[in-house]
Amino acid sequence: MIEDKKQFEKEIIQLFQNELMISENNFKARNIKFKSTELEIVKKNNEDYTSEVRIYFLKNDEIIGVIEFFIFYDGHPEATKTEFRKWFIEEIDHILKKGN
Template sequence: MIEDKKQFEKEIVQLFQNELMISENNFKARNIKLKSFELEIIKKNNEDYTSEVRSYFLKNDDIIGIIECFIFYDGHPEATKTEFRKWFIEEIDHILKEGD
């Protein structure tokens, strides 16, 4: 779906940054932050951040809607939210694994 991974990362990071600036959400409340233009999530404790990301996206319809609107604006409006969540979580996992 997204051919240019670096551009994908930048766009997703920008969406997260915008969301963090405009709302008091779980990421902000739990000291989860974004660093530069890599999708790195930093927490003060040793919990598994991948499961935190998964859990956050499954519960937060607002940010799913924002990102879904951005990603599917030019070509895949037939994708359901469930399909989108599954794909998005897989993409996030892939990006996080490549950053290790």
């Protein structure tokens, strides 16, 4: 069961990184940089497995935003791949607007 959750995490993180790469030119045009994706395992047991991802966005070395989300919370995925992707796009657009 944990292996399935780890695989789902990898897929969601890859999906997130893909969306970041799609917007890479928009980030560069606004002089926005982002740090590498951080994955934190909050709870390790299968029944209450909880994992959280965060990434910081900087402009002129100051944090202008953070995207932070749970992939799993208390053993259950927080969203489907489609829902995560839609949310990523919305959050990335929000960060880009802050960078204008």
